[in-house]
Amino acid sequence: MGRPTSLEVIPVPGIGEVARHADIARLILDACEESHIEWRQRDIVVVTHKIVSKAEGRVVAVDTDEQYRAVVESEAAAIVRRRGDLVITQTRHGFVCANAGVDRSNVSAGHAVLLPERPDRSAHTIRMGIERATGISIAVVVTDTFGRPWRRGLTDVAIGVSGMPAILDLKGTTDATGRVLDVTEVAIVDEIAAAADLVMGKATGVPAAIVRGLTWPPGEGRAADLVRPADEDLFR
């Protein structure tokens, strides 16, 4: 591999409140122009699913905690664990997360945001919109904020991807000493999601960022690549 280069992680502010049927690609293009962010080949656009879901109409009314719990149950494909109000679910996409990804923050009072139905398709639509307008090749990663067992605190992860592999497979690669690596699969889109969250934050109203300077091998990833099959998983 060549000399590694630096990455830039660039917040895209100014997108504002997103309405149903909004064109997310257009909103990002306009926000980048407003902030004088010029596009580069192989930019990775990271977008929180929240604005994607709002544009796709994946918002429901929830006035009471009981209604919220009912929405969570209906969005869950399976319940993995339950303790008091905390419900760890598997979504229809295969993701294991709290409350089936149904979220009441950053949405108008009395409402909750669901996950996009097909986040890879959402990522692809955004990518096509930006590629058509700019004439360059990019990748798009749609994110959510998940907890994890064993470790406190939440991190952003990828739930949709277009234009790059989800997993970097180093099978057969040797380390600096010539030994074949034990670690063969790196979840690069999750690392990209985490990097982007450092500039997006939860309280800043910045729902998108650009990760610039990364190179990746050919391959079209899907979020399903990130789902560990149940029979390989010791913690279901």
Add this chain to the structure above:
Amino acid sequence: MGRPTSLEVIPVPGIGEVARHADIARLILDACEESHIEWRQRDIVVVTHKIVSKAEGRVVAVDTDEQYRAVVESEAAAIVRRRGDLVITQTRHGFVCANAGVDRSNVSAGHAVLLPERPDRSAHTIRMGIERATGISIAVVVTDTFGRPWRRGLTDVAIGVSGMPAILDLKGTTDATGRVLDVTEVAIVDEIAAAADLVMGKATGVPAAIVRGLTWPPGEGRAADLVRPADEDLFR
């Protein structure tokens, strides 16, 4: 919060093979000088634990798979799950990970690298060395590569920290709509570790990176802040 600024994630190449008793701070200082990387206030230095462990003499001879398994058992404080050759352990630090963090990649043949005994202290020592030489204030994050349940692929996480909080606590913070956030604890040092891994890689022999441009509230984090207490954990 003010307008968010971009981050830079800068690889630090040229550190080379690390011997026992090596001064990691000095190696990073020299490598940065060699690569014309100038220090800035609040740079975050991210270091893979592997070179830290080597400098601290945390390397053992393992000629056979049986010896390797014995080292894993002796490094583990508890076994969380076991299936065939795969052992999910809790380390003495409280981290839950495969094989008690004992790793045979990027080390000379017939050897394995253990986790540092006190990774926060390791981070602190590196930080002091760099701060004394440069006169600026930095933070240091020591990392390892962990798998996780439910999601395929590995990501880098923090196992030691000095000079910044491990967790960003947003308790009481409101979102862009004025609602108090559900998400209150963000594992920022894990997101920093993930961001750095994008330029460090597993096969490139780049064991350190600088994350530049992040601001953080006062507070001295410890890796123990990242350990979810067993009684809060549904997956032990």
